[in-house]
Amino acid sequence: MxxxxxxxxxxxxxxxxxxxxxxxxxxxxxxxxxxxxxxxxxxxxxxxxxxxxxxxxxxxxxxxxxxxxxxxxxxxxxxxxxxxxxxxxxxxxxxxxxxxxxxxxxEIFLADKKNGFISEKSLKMPYCVNDSRYLPDRFIEGTCPNCGFDGARGDQCEKCGKVLDPADLQKPFCTICGKKDIEFRDTKHLFLDLDKLSDELKAWILSREDWPDNAKKFALGWIKDGLQARCITRDLEWGVNVPLQGYEDKVFYxxxxxxxxxxxxxxxxxxxxxxxxxxxxxxxxxxxxxxxxxxxxxxxxxxxxxxxxxxxxxxxxxxxxxxxxxxxxxxxxxxxxxxxxxxxxxxxxLPVDYWRYYLMSILPEHSDSDFSLTEFQKAVNSDLNDTWGNLVHRCLTFINANYAGVMPAPGALMEEDEAFKAKIAERADKVKSLFYSYKLQEALRESLALARDANKYFNDAAPWKLVKTDKERAGTVLYVTANAIKSTALLLAPFTPASSQKVFDYLGQGALGGAKWSDASSFTVKGGAKIASKDVLAPLFAKMEDEKVAQIRAKLEERSKA
Structure with missing residues (x-):
């Protein structure tokens, strides 16, 4: 199957x-x-x-x-x-x-218990005397014993990633009232015995050969330090009730x-x-x-x-x-x-596809990445507007102006047409391979590269000149370019679905939901097809002006100082 x-x-x-x-x-x-x-x-x-x-x-x-x-x-x-x-x-x-x-x-808890992986312990849990309540791990903070970070929570240090228990914190305080009047009182809790699963977990993680390095190294490092039984209950009212006698006043973590x-x-x-x-x-x-x-x-x-x-x-x-x-x-x-x-x-x-495109272009796959408003503007203006949107507009407005809004029927494809068609298929195959390798940022770059290929093909062929001397050849160039535009829209569809659907609408290709990845390697925009009229054919994108960048930057700065 x-x-x-x-x-x-x-x-x-x-x-x-x-x-x-x-x-x-x-x-x-x-x-x-x-x-x-x-x-x-x-x-x-x-x-x-x-x-x-x-x-x-x-x-x-x-x-x-x-x-x-x-x-x-x-x-x-x-x-x-x-x-x-x-x-x-x-x-x-x-x-x-x-x-x-x-x-x-x-159900899962009861199965864990039946199989011998749940234990019971009495814990000294943080109790805020001022608020008269036990403090869940995220409502007690202090200094991390591992790295010295002052803002570590009771469950984990955000700076070094160390998983913690509230009692591990140094100089703890209640985040609700901000006071340090905390007592550690005995209360009965349930634990998942992770220590019994250490060898099985290690073998499973090692078998995952192509996982991201950060996931694999972090997990193996935690196992190396020695897994401990993990508390899975809390002294709260809001949550999933523990289906066990004696624990009616607790919920699951x-x-x-x-x-x-x-x-x-x-x-x-x-x-x-x-x-x-x-x-x-x-x-x-x-x-x-x-x-x-x-x-x-x-x-x-x-x-x-x-x-x-x-x-x-x-x-x-x-x-x-x-x-x-x-x-x-x-x-x-x-x-x-x-x-x-x-x-x-x-x-x-700004429109959603601007954000989707830029965020995926800086996807933090291997290290932390930075969202720069200046680079965001460059990506919108250069990649989306100039490279992709401009190609769509130039090609389709030219068809409207010179072929009455009807896709020209192609003549015999020349060597350069066949070479470009082969490159389209090659790009589609490479993007597919990158997706299955979970290299999404590279898949995006490769998808946009097809738009650059199409621009080069279109500019080299110069249909605006050909139409004066050889209208059939100019029509063939437009036919090939329009199909390349459709293929680019398909490759970019996972990233910029709204814009890709708009291109499909312009080309009369129907809903993206009915398209197949293999269509990217085929010329499915046929000669004689009606394309969007000039009244409908709006630009895919608009440039992100300096004024907009300044407005966003000012809002961020103003809010951070409030």
Missing amino acids: AERFLVTSALPYVNGVKHIGNVVGSLLPADVFARFLRLDGREVLFVCGTDEHGAPIEVAALKDGVSPKEYSDKYAKIQRDIYEAWGLSFDRFGRTSEKTNHETTQ VWFDAPIGYISFTKEWCAENGQDWNRWWNDSDSKIVHFLGKDNVAFHTIIWPGMLMASKYCQLPYRVQSYEFLNLEGKKFSTSRKWGINSDEALDW
Whole structure:
């Protein structure tokens, strides 16, 4: 049977609107990959959803004077609408607070316990005397014992990546009230015995030969340091209840139930589409591919597969595709310092494909990358407008002006035409290979290179001169160029779907959803076809003016100083 792909993006936390660093860190590359797979005729299921449990939601809801569910309902819809505007083509965008995820989480926990991988311990947990509450790991901060970073959280140090427990922190304080009046009190909790899975996890990770280096090295380094049993319960009200006597007052740690959302969302989609979810999670023909940022590597390469190994609930991921961080103008995105571009305001400023194209062109595949407004402007103006959009406009307006808006029927193809046709097929094959190698940034560069090839072909042939002496030959050049434009639109479709669909509309090629990757190597725009009239034929892109750059820069600076 043919391989099928289950593609996931790390679940965005439901508290507020995410910034563009979150978008490029997992959501966007996962969408680009899923879109390519569909074009290549693969059976694909692309799932994601909001991660809705945990103390941050309880506290945010308390501040807003609403229940955690009401708070989650509000922001789940806001996020869903934003991602739809970004063109993220989820087959299912679910919510971890839904019934299916609660039930699946409890099933996996009970299987972990039945198989001997759950233990019980009494812990000294941080208790804020001022707030009269236990502090979940993200509501206690202090100095990292590993690197000395002052802003380490109770679960992980963002600077060095070390996974921590609250008791590991030096000089701890409560992030709710800011006070250091913290006591460590005894409370009973449940643990996933990762130490029992160390050898199995190591063997599995070593078998993943083509994983990104950052994912593999981080996971193996953690195992080398010695895996410890990991606490999976919390003293909270909002979350998945622990189905065990004596633990009625506790819920599962948000990072226990969150990745289970991948399975739950699959179940929900399958229930609505008459499929068995096991086809995606318990079939050797199914490849499970997780897209995520490096801050999620530890959870996706150790804790999540450990949960699955212990429970025997389903097969392990085929690939963990991890990315480094995106900075903005040389500085880290920071909510506290109000430094960043939010995913909603970005689309208020400029069209979605401008953002999708530039973010994928600087995708942090191997190291942190930087979002520069100056380079963003160059990419929009040079790559999108001058190289790609200008070619489309020149060719199609010329056909309208000289051939009454009808695609010329080609004469016999000359040697240079055949050579260019072969190059188109070569580019399409190379881009396909790059996609299956998970080299998405390079795939984008190679796709745009076809637009440059088409520009050279068009300029070298100079149909504006030929039309005066040999209209049939000029028509052949336009026919070849128009098909190259269609092929370029197809190669760029995973990256800039709205613009590619517009090109397909101009050429009368129908919906992108009905296209195939193999069409990129064929001349499917036929002679005699009606193309968009000059009244419809609007430029694909507009230049990003200096004034717009200045406006965005001023807004960022003003907000960061407020």
